[in-house]
Amino acid sequence: MTARPIIIDCDPGQDDAVALFLAMASPADFEILGITAVAGNVPLELTQRNARIICELAGRTDVPVFAGCDKPMRYELITAENVHGKTGIDGVAVYVPGMPLQTQHAVDFIIETLLAADDGSITLVPTGPLTNIGQAISREPRILPKIREIVLMGGAMREAGNTTPSAEFNILEDPDAAQIVMHCGRPLTIVPLDVTHQVLVSRQRLEQIRAIGTTVGDAIVGMMEFFNRFDSIKYGSDGAPLHDPCTIAYLLEPGLFEGKMCNVEIETGSPLTRGHTAVDFWGVTGRAHNANWLYSVDADGFFALLIDRLKA
Numbered sequence: 001m002t003a004r005p006i007i008i009d010c011d012p013g014q015d016d017a018v019a020l021f022l023a024m025a026s027p028a029d030f031e032i033l034g035i036t037a038v039a040g041n042v043p044l045e046l047t048q049r050n051a052r053i054i055c056e057l058a059g060r061t062d063v064p065v066f067a068g069c070d071k072p073m074r075y076e077l078i079t080a081e082n083v084h085g086k087t088g089i090d091g092v093a094v095y096v097p098g099m100p101l102q103t104q105h106a107v108d109f110i111i112e113t114l115l116a117a118d119d120g121s122i123t124l125v126p127t128g129p130l131t132n133i134g135q136a137i138s139r140e141p142r143i144l145p146k147i148r149e150i151v152l153m154g155g156a157m158r159e160a161g162n163t164t165p166s167a168e169f170n171i172l173e174d175p176d177a178a179q180i181v182m183h184c185g186r187p188l189t190i191v192p193l194d195v196t197h198q199v200l201v202s203r204q205r206l207e208q209i210r211a212i213g214t215t216v217g218d219a220i221v222g223m224m225e226f227f228n229r230f231d232s233i234k235y236g237s238d239g240a241p242l243h244d245p246c247t248i249a250y251l252l253e254p255g256l257f258e259g260k261m262c263n264v265e266i267e268t269g270s271p272l273t274r275g276h277t278a279v280d281f282w283g284v285t286g287r288a289h290n291a292n293w294l295y296s297v298d299a300d301g302f303f304a305l306l307i308d309r310l311k312a
């Protein structure tokens with residue numbers, strides 16, 4: 001089996017970090033062409049730094065890291081230090097990474113890499129606001145045939161919004177970019193809160209990760225102990241939802257998830273409901289199906305996969 005070429009676009013973020021660790025722990029499955037950072041959980045200068053720290057912790061400084069957009073396409077940047085801490089990856093020591101930041105802008109890297117690739121060959125895995133992806137598509141639509149599929153974390157249907165009553169953070173941050181992605185015409189799988197709220201980092205699961213006893217395992221435990229505090233109180237749950245790694249897990253073991261082809265549209269203007277994912281789950285509009293909307297996951301199977309890969 002040849003490794004799938006992927007680009008991970010992210011805003012680390014403790015859960016982005018676990019997604020990156022899972023991907024980097026699976027070199028037979030993924031050829032990570034690059035990690036592109038976007039402003040989101042914390043400003044861009046922190047997300048790009050955090051991505052490099054994560055690569056160094058994983059011993060994967062071979063993976064190039066690029067800085068992308070520092071604000072959404074239209075609206076002002078919303079950050080989430082209340083969830084992720086001032087560093088964006090509170091729970092692990094931050095420092096000035098030794099590995100360099102690539103000088104090329106992330107959007108230029110995405111465009112250049114895709115234009116040079118074969119049709120249908122590159123998988124995009126966005127786990128933050130979709131600004132870099134939306135900008136790349138709008139600037140250079142010729143990249144579209146090169147995309148094998150997009151698997152993104154964002155949105156909510158049966159779950160309420162986590163940032164406004166109507167909207168999940170990634171989509172709220174840049175609804176214009178999200179709408180561009182919804183209508184890109186390429187195979188699209190969406191991993192919403194409806195799924196990620198089923199994968200909670202409970203105390204038992206945290207101890208299983210701690211038992212791995214590696215640098216990466218210890219870093220994840222530290223970050224999850226911080227990440228758990230906010231959501232456990234907010235949701236009254238035993239642990240926080242592990243959002244972003246679900247994208248990588250889906251690519252590794254899609255059978256862990258259930259989804260349905262639907263029409264998904266984004267509210268881009270309303271001050272009240274901006275960022276809402278309008279999911280036509282029952283096909284009442286007759287609008288074209290543009291996304292595989294995931295709605296359930298085998299949570300124990302997800303954590304077994306995660307821990308198995310981290311041990312390897």
Ligand code: RIB
Binds near residue numbers: 014016127168169
């Ligand atoms: O709403 C959850 C998403 O927003 C996750 O990707 C988290 O990292 C934040 O970016």
Ligand code: CA
Binds near residue numbers: 244
């Ligand atoms: Ca994220």
